[in-house]
Amino acid sequence: MPQPAYTRLPTDERRAQLLELAERLFTTHTYGELSMARIAREAGISKALLYHYFPSKQDFFRATLQGAIEDLVARTQVDEALPSAQQLAASLEAYLDWVDAHTGAYGKLMRTAMEEEWVRVLVDEVRNRTAERILEGITPPGGELPPAARTAVRSWLWFMDGACLDWIEHRDLDRQELLGLLLGTLLGALTAAGVQPPTG
Amino acid sequence: MPQPAYTRLPTDERRAQLLELAERLFTTHTYGELSMARIAREAGISKALLYHYFPSKQDFFRATLQGAIEDLVARTQVDEALPSAQQLAASLEAYLDWVDAHTGAYGKLMRTAMEEEWVRVLVDEVRNRTAERILEGITPPGGELPPAARTAVRSWLWFMDGACLDWIEHRDLDRQELLGLLLGTLLGALTAAGVQPPTG
DNA sequence: ATCGTTATGGACCGTCGGTCAACAACAGAG
DNA sequence: CTCTGTTGTTGACCGACGGTCCATAACGAT
Numbered sequence: 001m002p003q004p005a006y007t008r009l010p011t012d013e014r015r016a017q018l019l020e021l022a023e024r025l026f027t028t029h030t031y032g033e034l035s036m037a038r039i040a041r042e043a044g045i046s047k048a049l050l051y052h053y054f055p056s057k058q059d060f061f062r063a064t065l066q067g068a069i070e071d072l073v074a075r076t077q078v079d080e081a082l083p084s085a086q087q088l089a090a091s092l093e094a095y096l097d098w099v100d101a102h103t104g105a106y107g108k109l110m111r112t113a114m115e116e117e118w119v120r121v122l123v124d125e126v127r128n129r130t131a132e133r134i135l136e137g138i139t140p141p142g143g144e145l146p147p148a149a150r151t152a153v154r155s156w157l158w159f160m161d162g163a164c165l166d167w168i169e170h171r172d173l174d175r176q177e178l179l180g181l182l183l184g185t186l187l188g189a190l191t192a193a194g195v196q197p198p199t200g
Numbered sequence: 201m202p203q204p205a206y207t208r209l210p211t212d213e214r215r216a217q218l219l220e221l222a223e224r225l226f227t228t229h230t231y232g233e234l235s236m237a238r239i240a241r242e243a244g245i246s247k248a249l250l251y252h253y254f255p256s257k258q259d260f261f262r263a264t265l266q267g268a269i270e271d272l273v274a275r276t277q278v279d280e281a282l283p284s285a286q287q288l289a290a291s292l293e294a295y296l297d298w299v300d301a302h303t304g305a306y307g308k309l310m311r312t313a314m315e316e317e318w319v320r321v322l323v324d325e326v327r328n329r330t331a332e333r334i335l336e337g338i339t340p341p342g343g344e345l346p347p348a349a350r351t352a353v354r355s356w357l358w359f360m361d362g363a364c365l366d367w368i369e370h371r372d373l374d375r376q377e378l379l380g381l382l383l384g385t386l387l388g389a390l391t392a393a394g395v396q397p398p399t400g
Numbered sequence: 401a402t403c404g405t406t407a408t409g410g411a412c413c414g415t416c417g418g419t420c421a422a423c424a425a426c427a428g429a430g
Numbered sequence: 431c432t433c434t435g436t437t438g439t440t441g442a443c444c445g446a447c448g449g450t451c452c453a454t455a456a457c458g459a460t
Contacts, residue, residue, distance in 0.1 A: 205408090205409085206407085206408060208406090208407055209407080211406090211407080214407085245408080246408065246410075248408075248409055248410080249407075
């Protein structure tokens with residue numbers, strides 16, 4: 001009798017193999033560019049087996065995405081004892097470092113976030129938490145912020161991602177310039193929203 | 201013999217009917233939410249006939265999209281004799297008016313632009329033309345602009361759409377506030393990019 | 401009444417995400 | 431060395447998608 005019809009792997013190994021493959025694929029291709037059939041073919045297994053390990057395409061992608069997002073969130077966490085302006089600068093710098101180090105993944109992630117509603121929700125959550133952190137930092141003690149402040153901060157996050165995409169596309173700004181542009185713009189936006197921006 | 205199996209329409213009428221239907225559907229649904237089968241059903245014809253009139257789903261959507269974009273571009277065209285700062289303000293005001301008047305369509309368009317690469321290209325073209333118009337307005341005579349200026353303007357256009365989306369979502373800013381926020385932010389961004397913004 | 405043009409629809413294709421029952425590979429018991 | 435049970439694995443299938451093909455039915459012209 002010749003070779004066995006397929007090689008059988010322990011569950012853990014198979015799962016690990018698939019996750020590794022997912023990371024490689026999803027950082028080089030968009031969600032929509034990949035079909036489950038192709039992923040299975042690439043892994044040398046059947047589509048049904050892929051679905052045996054991950055209940056849906058979303059889950060499969062999410063499994064690899066969560067890791068990246070957690071990593072990013074962890075890296076942009078900074079010392080809360082610092083003045084809010086410095087907190088922001090440090091956090092932003094860490095963000096730019098991450099984007100710089102994972103250029104391909106960042107681009108693909110942003111494109112996927114645009115294409116897929118549920119990814120946008122994930123990214124938006126991170127964004128909202130970030131916006132709140134910023135808003136907290138600039139709220140005067142015992143005071144309130146006008147609605148324009150929320151619009152300003154949330155729109156500025158769009159500005160930031162737009163700038164990052166422009167940055168990795170053209171690569172003609174150094175990190176310091178970009179950082180200055182981002183911080184200066186936030187300052188301008190907050191001022192225009194009628195909020196006293198933090199000094200620093 | 202009873203009724204004919206189908207009613208035959210002159211080509212022009214059929215085409216007009218389908219375009220009208222397209223406009224109604226695509227301003228209330230996202231591109232991805234609509235299937236050609238469903239559109240055909242809604243029109244009371246077969247899918248094949250729909251494809252007889254429009255070679256693809258993209259073409260069908262594009263036919264209605266072009267009109268909207270041209271309308272928007274035309275409305276934001278302003279008197280070029282004015283000082284650039286006033287040009288910008290006027291153009292921006294017209295843009296906000298259009299968004300305000302076509303809230304639903306604007307939201308669906310932006311979402312579709314995110315989901316569909318080729319729509320994003322269309323929107324990006326408009327964006328680039330707009331960015332260039334702005335950059336021309338602020339270029340000193342015989343001078344050059346740093347790369348940061350391009351990044352600033354292009355990112356600011358992201359800011360603008362982010363702000364518009366926030367605006368139509370929350371509706372707690374009046375148009376004057378929003379306009380001030382947008383112009384103020386552009387001013388801040390340009391300053392941060394090392395460009396002397398136009399006064400006005 | 402007939403004929404040619406053409407608007408039209410039913411059946412079909414390949415691919416997608418996802419499901420299912422059945423098979424085959426291996427470990428352990430005898 | 432065989433039998434057996436667990437379970438990792440698969441081929442076949444589903445409905446819906448965008449898109450195509452060809453026979454046919456409807457109509458204007460003669």
